[in-house]
Amino acid sequence: MTGSLSTDFIASGTYRRGGLSVYGRVEPARTALLALNLQNAWLAPDAPFRLSHDEAADRVLGVVNDLAARLRADGGQVVWLRTTTGAPGTAEYWATYFENFVGADKRGTAAAALTAGSGLHALSPGARVEPGDLVLDKRRFSAFLRNDHDLEAILRARGIEAVIVAGTATNICCESTVRDAMMRDFRTYMPHDAVWAPRTDGHLAGLRSVMQAFADIRPVGEILAA
Numbered sequence: 001m002t003g004s005l006s007t008d009f010i011a012s013g014t015y016r017r018g019g020l021s022v023y024g025r026v027e028p029a030r031t032a033l034l035a036l037n038l039q040n041a042w043l044a045p046d047a048p049f050r051l052s053h054d055e056a057a058d059r060v061l062g063v064v065n066d067l068a069a070r071l072r073a074d075g076g077q078v079v080w081l082r083t084t085t086g087a088p089g090t091a092e093y094w095a096t097y098f099e100n101f102v103g104a105d106k107r108g109t110a111a112a113a114l115t116a117g118s119g120l121h122a123l124s125p126g127a128r129v130e131p132g133d134l135v136l137d138k139r140r141f142s143a144f145l146r147n148d149h150d151l152e153a154i155l156r157a158r159g160i161e162a163v164i165v166a167g168t169a170t171n172i173c174c175e176s177t178v179r180d181a182m183m184r185d186f187r188t189y190m191p192h193d194a195v196w197a198p199r200t201d202g203h204l205a206g207l208r209s210v211m212q213a214f215a216d217i218r219p220v221g222e223i224l225a226a
Contacts, residue, residue: 028074171206
């Protein structure tokens with residue numbers, strides 16, 4: 001799930017340039033880590049979005065924590081983003097998604113888990129949030145859309161020119177966020193060992209799409225070495 005990618009897989013997504021590397025030297029002080037959905041709704045036992053491969057979820061959370069620590073130490077910004085909706089019938093409820101893409105038997109539980117104030121909406125106790133980090137809610141899959149804040153403006157005001165997207169799910173929130181970031185002219189990274197999805201095929205589909213034209217997906221170690 002978070003191991004090495006095959007040569008054929010990499011070649012299939014990088015045929016226009018050859019190789020995973022996209023950008024040159026990383027400038028930590030101008031870089032933000034966007035850590036998506038590291039909430040109890042995904043990471044707590046028996047949570048509604050609990051991943052089937054628990055060990056991968058725990059491993060990626062550790063990778064994100066280590067990446068956050070390294071970036072802070074080098075003057076970068078860490079942003080924890082919580083997927084958030086309102087209760088059914090409120091203006092904040094994302095009806096288009098929940099009423100069409102979530103089964104009726106799961107809809108109420110899923111929406112309640114992502115409603116601000118619920119225990120499942122909170123970040124996992126394992127997420128090492130430090131003073132100076134930002135904790136923001138996001139209303140859509142992309143962290144840049146339909147929020148009460150302007151994430152792009154927040155990042156630009158801090159001199160951020162590059163973003164590292166991490167968390168879950170590779171092919172949904174992470175992919176949506178990195179696409180929007182790239183099209184806003186941020187230098188974009190989505191390390192393949194810092195993201196994951198409920199299914200391996202979904203994880204690989206997200207990586208395959210993103211590495212073609214939207215982000216550098218080299219593993220964390222290689223990106224930091226740059």
